[in-house]
Amino acid sequence: MKAASLAEWLQQGPYQAYSYSYPHKSAYRALPSRSLRAAWATEDRSALFAYIHVPFCTMRCGFCNLFAMAQPAETLVESYVDAVVRQMQAMDRALGERRFARLAVGGGTPSYLPAALLERLYVAAERILGIDLQATPSGIEVSPETVTPDRMRVCRTMGVQRVSMGIQSFAQHEVRALARPQQNAVVVEAIRQIREAGFPVLNLDLIYGIDGQTVESWLSSIESALSFAPEELYLYPLYVREQTGLGKMAIRKADQGADFRQALYAAARARLLDAGYTQVSMRMFRAPHAPRDSGPVYCCQDDGMVGFGAGARSYTRGFHYSSSYAVQRSATRSIIEDFIACDEEQFAQAGYGFELDSDEQRRRFVIQSLLTDPGLSHAAYTQRFGASVLEDLPQLQELTTLELATDEAGLFQLNAQGVSYSDTIGPWLASAAVRRLMPDAPC
Structure with a gap:
């Protein structure tokens, strides 16, 4: 175990783990089953965050350690959406009186769903959960190859304000190194369709630390992104985890030389600040032309998160819960099938998570x-x-x-x-x- 001294931690370098939530889902374990009605009964339910997880993608990127599977059967996708709606019905009863102040649909790649299934999820969120789609700040994650006019039309009609798209790099040799086949022409067309649909906020994700990446090629990707004037940019350092495609292929090893991620980060940060962007966190930069967010600040879990779908996490102050977690395809599929098999009574219980003292x-x-x-x-x-x-x-x-x-x-x-x-x-x-x-x- 590392020593408690921060100075000693810093000697190990700046890239040890992404603390986007605490504790991370990999710390969750099986727990005695408990009623979600009881778990939420004493929580403040006046400004909840609804999160819907869609664990499907067109491809599994080499760096991805998220709960997702590529190219599922159409029948599995339809059954999954049916199960999410069933879970909403169970949570409608478990939560009782409440108000949702934010909505996000993530994944995976939510835009992998056909337009009709996307619409079904949003309509269910409105009718069952009582979310005012036009008044509630909401966002969705997409990938370039799944952006189509009908999908974007559904999302905008349903009140979605923020679209986040992972590009990772505009350099073709870099996206190949990430095991992510992607053409810039597809990216450009996707951004055109997103802009044409009229979403107020476009976020683009980029990755630094890719095998073969240089400061020059990284800044070139930054310039390409800036040419689209995104309201937000997220810059992610590459982490290669053991169970991911890159981890299995051992593309990056400890003996491959110096870690240039800190230099890449510094160069990108300087360029974005020079362009007028404000740094919100290590990863997030907001443009000066970004519209002001009218929703409540979602920080520190004062509001509470209610997750829907396999892989989605839910947070009360003292109890975090979800389905179990996996990266490998066979285990992920098994978890999704177990989720689909649940009835409303089972969705009203939780038995996997973490107790926060x-x-x-x-x-x-x-x-x-x-x-x-x-x-x-x-x-x-x-x-x-x-x-x-x-x-x-x-x-x-x-x-x-x-x-x-x-x-x-x-x-x-x-x-x-x-x-x-x-x-x-x-x-x-x-x-x-x-x-x-x-x-x-x-x-």
């Missing part, structure tokens, strides 16, 4: 706040937990000692150098218990 809740709040602009508010922490954050987590002071953060005017905030080490700071703040449960955890 008071310490884990505090760590989650700190990690989720600290790694995103504007940072960790002392007052918000005290209001939530009735204590001082520096008394509960005194190790945070090491961030200021190492000049990675400032603690001024009641706000604990990473500086530019600290933000660049988000993927080390997040894992460093995880509990020893969570790290022991995670197979890929830094140690």
Whole structure:
């Protein structure tokens, strides 16, 4: 197990694990089954986040370790959507009175679904869950090859405001290195259709650290992305995990030389700031022309997330739950088939997840706040937990000692150098218990 000192963690480099949620789903385990009505009964249900997971894609990218499968049978896809609707009906009863303040459809690739099935999901979300589609901020993830006029028309008609598309790179040799066959002409046409459909926000995802990538080729991809004036850009460092295609092919090995990801990150960050983008987190950059988000800020799980679909996570303050998790196709398919076989009574129960005691809740709040602009508010922490954050987590002071953060005017905030080490700071703040449960955890 790594030493508790942040200085020692930093010696291992800036890229150890992405802390987009805490704890990561790989820390979930089988638990005694419990009623979801009871789990949600004492939660604030006035501003919930609905997330619908579509675990299907046209291809399995070499770097992907998400819960998804490529090229499923049409009958499986239809049965899956039927099951998601059935799950919504079960959660309608389990949640009782509630209001959803945000909606996201992710994957996988949600736009893999035919337009009619996409429409069915949105209509069910409105009729069963009571989501006002036209008034609720919502987004969807797409891939270039699945963007079609009929799909985009359905999404826009259903009130979708944000479309996020993974491009990863505009350099053909780089997308080949990612085991992702993709032509720039398809990307350009997809962006044209998204813009033509009138979505207020376009997000593009790019990846750095690809085999054969240089600062010059990376900045060329940045310039190509900027030419489309996306409202948001996400820059992801490449992680190669053991069960992914790239991991199995051993394309990147520890002895292949220096890790240039930090130099690539710095070059891209400088270019985006020069273009007027604001950095929201290590990965997210927002354009000056991006519309103001009218929805509530979804941070630290004050609002609660209700997940629908195999692979979707749900969060109450003290209990995170989902279906089980897999990367390999056979295991993923088995989980999806088990999900499809569930009736409403089974969907009203949860038996796989993670119990967050008071310490884990505090760590989650700190990690989720600290790694995103504007940072960790002392007052918000005290209001939530009735204590001082520096008394509960005194190790945070090491961030200021190492000049990675400032603690001024009641706000604990990473500086530019600290933000660049988000993927080390997040894992460093995880509990020893969570790290022991995670197979890929830094140690």
